[in-house]
Amino acid sequence: MAKLDWPQQGKAALLGKRHDRIDGVAKASGAARYAYDILEDNMVLARVLGCPHAHCRVKSIDVKPALKVPGVVAAEALKKPGDEIQWQGDLVAVVAGETEGAIAEGLAAIKVQYEVLDVFAQDDDLEAAQKAKRTRRAGQSTKLERDIPDEVEDEEAWEEQELQRLFKECDKVIEGQYGIPVITHMCLEPHGSTCLWQGDKLIAHLSTQNVSGTAGQFAGPLGIPATDVTIHCDYIGGGFGSKFAADTWGVTAASLAKKLGRPVKLMLDRDLELKNAGTRPSGFIKVKVGVDGNGVVKVWDSHHWGTNGIGGGVVSQGVIPYVFDPPNRRRRATGIRVNAAPARAWRAPNHPQGAVLSQCAYDDVARELGIDSYEVFQRNLQRVSNGKTEVYREQMEIAAKLMDWKAKWHPHGKGPRNGSVVTGLGMALHTWGGAAHNSTAELKIHPDGSVEISLGSQDLGTGTRTVIALVVAETLGLKPEQVKVNIGYSTYPPSGPSGGSTTVGGVSESSRRAATAALNQLLDKVAGKLGVPAARLEAKDGRIQDSQNPETCISWKDACSLLGMSPLVAKGEYRRGRTKTNLSSSQVAGVQMAEVAVDLETGIVRMKKFVAVQDMGLIINRKAAESQVQGGVIMGIAYALFEERILDPQTGAFLNAELSDYLLPRLGDVGEIVVHLYEPPSEYQRGVVGLGEPPVISPGAAISNAVCNATGVRVPTLPLTPKRVLDALAKAQG
Amino acid sequence: MSEPVRSRGGFSRREFLKGSGAAAAATAVVGAPLVAPAEEATGLIRGAEEVTLQVNGKAHRVRIEPRTTLLEVLRYQLGLTGAKPVSADGCCGGSTVLLEGKPISAATTLALDCVGKQITTVEGLGAQDNVVQAFVHQDAMQCGFCTPGFVVAVKAFLKKHPYATEEEVREGLNGNLCRCGTYVNVVRAALEVVKGGRNG
Amino acid sequence: MKNFEYAAPRTEEEALALLAQRPDQTAVLAGGTDLVPLMKKMLVTPQRVVNIKNIDSLRGIHAHSQGVTIGAVTTLDQLLEAPELEPYPAVKQVIAKLGSLQLQCQMTLGGELCRRPQCWYFRNGYGLLGRRGQLVEQGDNRYHAILDNQGPAKFVSPSRLAPALIALGAVVRVAGPGQQETTVPVERLYRTPKDDHQRELTLSPAQLLTHVLPKLSQGTLNATYEVKHGTGPQPPLATASVALELDGSGVVRSARVVMGQVAPVPWRSREAEEVLVGQRIGYELAELAGAAAVAPATPLSQNQYKVQIAKTAVKRAVLLAAGLETGGL
Known part of the structure; x- marks a missing residue:
């Protein structure tokens, strides 16, 4: 009888070894062949027209002129007069044609009149948002060691008093402000599909993270049973959490294909991809922490705000503070409605923001007290939200050894200076489910x-x-x-x-x-x-x-x-939760350390070395697992140093929606990356745990902390561009 | 396969046999004539024309307009989808192909500009190509959408720098963008080819 | 893209004839790295495109007694490899750090000099002087001009090679309209537009930039220092090109200092030049030159930091030209 259990550690013939991927x-x-690459006989191409305004009402729309363009076979309005549009790039019309050129001309020929409405686009500016009535209270939660006395009527007032009392008891109170702006998913293959009909049955070659769960999303709007829909996706050119749905453009491609009796390929253009198909919510925070003389946090009080687009959601309170779980904390959140498309799940939703908004504050404790950041992180491990104190402790030791932390460490801003160049170390830690x-x-x-x-x-x-x-x-x-x-x-x-x-x-x-x-x-x-x-x-x-x-x-x-x-x-x-299993498990930890160099005259930050120590239970393919961690780290370097969505404050236009303006790291920007897969017997025995999200969580905080260690100055908001670094240095010098 | 047809730059109106309503799908023409010297080439081209493109050592008849990009022809007429449409501006390297042996962005190149020139796409390198194989060994891919463009760029880079050091690789391959974060393994793949001495 | 009629002439004369008919509706195509994306976005919608890459006389690098003549359609990778350009590190340093092998191979020298600005208001269809400069002034101007930005034009000149060529005293040969032919200093190819009818390039649409001729006496030290955020092909934050003639005792006899990405035109800093002339190059002098170069800066609401970056670029370009350590990353 073959046993279901995984082989004992070290006994497997294949698992845990290094394998080339079979594809x-x-x-x-x-x-x-990706959805973009599927070629069907007699296929037409289609593209959509994006709205030029970030907030407006459609007064009239006339697609007929597009039909006169040679090569155009269909043109349809996707909005009707009276419709309100809440972000630039929202889909207004679609044109199908024989060539890309014909379609482009068709789109240009469409006549739309808009009534332009007021725009709000500054998600970092809480005051401006309040003035513009664009805020929304997104909750408050307080946890205190002392119970509220029964006789108290105004609980919030009592909590406020108690917090003040607790802060007074602390050896030091440190205040900070941190931020992480909206970024996009930037899947290199944009969203879209190639749709064709065989009789009454739809085949959608869809760029999707959700092969088994999307048929119904086509079937409903098309008025056909889900049994008549086949979703096909052999390869997907990036998803990162943004490609779970059929999306309006998917359904549009399918219905156009039906109408035309021809296969239709509809992929979003790069700028419309960025404007419509996925962003990560921003987060900005004001924090006050009270610590004892060893840098152990006793009280945390924070208010964070930000946006997930027009809905006005914000980074979940659950990740503030992140991983660390001090005995007393109050956290408040305010959402801001900006004229931008709704955010989508972005690799490890909430966690990268949580790490930056929290662990930069923990590092500032080290800076203020003049203690080694490693010591502050270690001392605060006594209270962590996932109970993995010992795992973090061991991972920190491994990471420190790989980074040569002890030898390289210097107090914040007090390292050797080589001309205008200073170097620094920073760390962060993370957690994820991954069931x-x-x-x-x-x-x-x-x-x-x-x-x-x-x-x-x-x-x-x-x-x-x-x-x-x-x-x-x-x-x-x-x-x-x-x-x-x-x-x-x-x-x-x-x-x-x-x-x-x-x-x-x-x-x-x-x-x-x-x-x-x-x-x-x-x-x-x-x-x-x-x-x-x-x-x-x-x-x-x-x-x-x-x-x-x-x-x-x-x-x-x-x-x-x-x-x-x-x-x-x-x-x-x-079936999760129903099938009894020892093949898989959930909850991982993970520790990352960054070493950077900063040019104080130009504000340029360069990655020197990055160490990622990661557990994932039992490893199936060691080679691909290492690639995942490297990839997570590089995506982290991207939002730590390069990328952000830039909305024009006046018009709400998404100014950097092309790749020539949307900065991302290149091969020469990532430095040395050391990956250590942490798989002691205690981890192996847990079976498989997911790995995709964890390594992308810590880089923002780790790199920000490293820059702070190098310069002695906290650059409050990511990405740490030359502008932000120089502005922070100038401010620190008064 | 026919011998690659080589020519100097330029093209002739003779190339532009007036369209006879033939299907857009291209056919490989074996032993296509050499491109004629272009004394008549000042002629203006308006609208769709049929021309010959030399792709991966074969001559292909395609029907294009002046505004048709090389990328559009490769993908939709020749079925060569290895070069990817990633950005309109060609700064990401996704549509990299070799034109007369040099890496360029097919997304920003007009197809008419390629008549009479040798075009090599990733498909022309083939599965056994040493750079392709090195990418597989080093797992220099995740979603894979940027990978063909990267492979072609590495091929061109190593042809010019067969003994490239790690530092040169890190400096020389910044025209390609990867979102999944495969750069570390792309460096390793390029160095594997250098060490294997199998490039060229 | 809007459709257009297309020609690929073999001679300058043919090209000029093609340009002469409807100059305002004709675009010149070389590498295509800028024109094609502009046409795709319909920011430029020519009725005719004249591809000049097949014109033999516009190709190649020819050394002669007065220096070198570079054909406008020579690609940047050819310049990088050309032994004739060894005396011009200011040019080669830019190309080596261009950030894209593909762009090196595809982009031509003439095309690089004639790129349209990267200003994101322009690229998003708001026009080069969006609402007479008000869009930039009250908008996101982090990459915009810190000099010569008091009029409606606040974009920065996009060419990365123009500062180097201006420092090297280069001229361009311009053919047309018709039989005419002129020689123009690179500096005079650019202007700061005062209204929407003016382009940032002084060439008329019926003219063709055919050749570039760096003019430089033997032994002139020269260098370009670009401050780049990342190694990719995105524009630098600020650049400086410097050419220095020293006398026998190492004293600067003449100096040219040109900054890029700081003004609507490549920005020649007479102030920095004055600081350098008559002095011996050293760290302090380089620092002073940098400070002098940015003394007239008038930063916008979000680009104060570019003053510091431009200053550093000038300082380091001076040091680099003199063969001294520049420091920095």
Whole structure:
């Protein structure tokens, strides 16, 4: 009998080792086809017209002139007179045509009249937002060691008094302001689809993180049953949390395709992608912390604000303060409604902001007290929200060794100066859930020995196919290339959306379960043939063998031939919270340290070295896991040093919605990145935990802290551009 | 496969056989004639014309307008979708192809400007190409959308700098943008090719 | 893109003839790195595009007794590799740090000099002088001009090579309209527009920039220092190009200091030049030159920091030209 449990640590043939991804050649050689790349016979292209105003009402819209442009085959309004538009780039009309040029001319020919309305676009300016009546209270929560006395009537007033009393008891009270602006997802493949109809059935080649969960989103608006919709996505060019839905433009492509009787490809242009299809909420905070003489935080009092677009949501209070859980804290939040599209989940929603808004304050404690930041972080580990004090402690030790922290450390602003260049260290730590999502897999063993597994999952870049192949091959004693992995179609058994670091856990669960179930059926057949009880049989190195006497064996191929005419089919299913499991788990920690150099004359910050220590339970593919961590760190360097959405304060125009203006790090900007995968037996035993989000959380805080350590000055708001660094230095000098 | 047809720059009106209503889909023309010297080339081209493009060593008849970009032709007429439309301005390297051996952005190049020139796309390198293989070994990809452009850029860079050091690699490959954060492994892939001495 | 008629002439004469017919509705195409994106966004909608890349006489680098003549369609990678340009590190330093192998190979010298501004109000369709400068003044002007910005023009001149070429005393040969031919200092290719009818380039649409000729006496020290946020192809925050002639004892006999990305035109700083002339190059003098260069700066609401950056660029360019350590990152 094959056991469901993972092999003991160190005993696996494949798991935890370094493997090339099985679709690597397809991706590197250009053979991989993304939704943007799907070519169908007789296909037309379509593009949308974005509204030029950030807040307006449509007075009239006339698409007929577009139809006169040669090569244009359809033009439709997506808004009607009277509709209010709340952000620049909102979709106003769509044009389909034979060539990109024809479509562009068609879009330019559309006549729309707007009534321009008042705009608000300054999410960092709380006062201005209040004046413009654009704020919304987003809650307050207080936790104090002392209970509120029963006789108290005005609880808020009592809490305020108590906080003041607590602050007075502290050895030092430190105030700070920090901020992290809106950024975009910037998927290199924009949102969109190629849609075609076969009779009454829709096939949507969709750039999606959610192969199994999107059919209904097309079916509803189109008025057809979900059974008539097939979603297909072999490859997706970036999602990061922004591609879970069919979206209005997806449904538009499908209905246009129906009307025209031709396949339609509708992908967003770069600027409309940025304006419509995904941003991360901003966060700005005023913090007051009270500490004892050792830098241990006793009281935290904060108010943060920011925006998630026109809805006026803000970074969740739950991440303030982040990871650290001081005994007394009050946190308040205010949302600001700006004329911008609604935010979407962005890799580790809330956490990167939480880390910056909280852990910069913890680092300022070190600065104010003149204590090593490492010591302050370590001393505050006694109280952490996820109970992982010991894991953090060990990870910090490993990270410090890799960074050579002790040798490099100097108090904030007091390091050696090489001309105009100073260097500094900073750290941060994070937490994430990463529990496996629901997943169902169907595995077939064919009588000729070939194996295939099907599930409606997707590969965001994690290497999902490779993970599945490794799990199945490990279970069946085969090589990964002997396993055909079918993902990317909604017709396969459903698997969850790839969000929140849930995919590797989910597909490992279902694949392991399906493969184990299939193997046990096969072992029953082999048992008779070999005369060995099935319970003693194992699959190893391409054979089925007696575990007590490996010479009694049969080759995989011969074993499968015992199946007769029909393939063996087995299902593996995992339901979060319902399926009892020791294959996967949740909750990770993670510690990151940054070393930067700062040019005090230009404000330029350069990454010298970055260390990321990360746990993830059991590692499936070590090579891809390291890539994930590197990628998270680099995306973190991006928002720490380069990227931000810039809205014009007067018009609300998204000024840097093209890649020539939206700054991102290049290969030469990332410095040395050291990844340490933390996998002691205690972690391995937990099974698989998701890895996608955690490494992107800490870089903002770690890098900000490193710049502060280098210069002795806190640059309050990310990204730490030359402008912000020089402005902060100038302010500090008075 | 036919021998690549080489020519000097320029093109001739003879290239622009008037469209006969042929389908937009291109056909490979084996043994296409050399591009003629262009004494007539001042002629203005208006509207769609049929021309020959030399892509990956083969001649292809395509029907294009003056405004048609090379990227649009490659993707929608020749089915070569390795070069990606990432930005309108070509600053991201997503649509990198080789034009007469040099890396350029197909998104900002007019197709007419490529007539008579050798175009090599990532598909022309092939799965066995040493740079492609190095990208796979070093896992220099995640979502993979930027990867073909990066592969072509690395190919061109190493042709010019076959013994590139890590520092030169870090300085020389900043025209390509990756959002997933694969840069570390792209550096390793480029250095693997250098060390393997297999570039060229 | 709007459709257009297209021609790829083989000679200057043919090109000029094509330009002469409807100059205002004709655009010159070289590398395409700027024109094609502008046409895609319909910020430029020419009825005719004249591709000058096939004109043999506009290609290549020719050394002669007076220096070198560089054809306008020579690509930047060719300049970087050209031994004839060894005396001009100010030019090569820019190209080496351009931040994109693809742009090096695709962008031409003439095209680089004639790029349209990167000002995001312009690129987003608000016009080059958006609401007579009011959009920039009250908007996000973090990358805008700190000098010569008191009129409606607040964008910065985008060319990265123009400051170097101006420092090197380069002239351009301009052909047209028709049979005419003139020689113009690079400096005079640019102007600060006073109203919406003026372009930032002084060339008339019927003219063609054909060649660039750096003019430099032997032994002139020169360098460019660009302050860049990141290694990619985005514009620098400020740049400075410096050319210095020293006498036998190391005293500066003449100096040219030109800043980029700080004003609607490449900005020649006579103040910095005056500081340098008659002195020996050293750290203090370089610092003084930097301070003098930005003394007249009038920063906008959000670009005070560019004053410091421009000052540093000048200082470091002087040091670099003199072969001294620049320091910094």
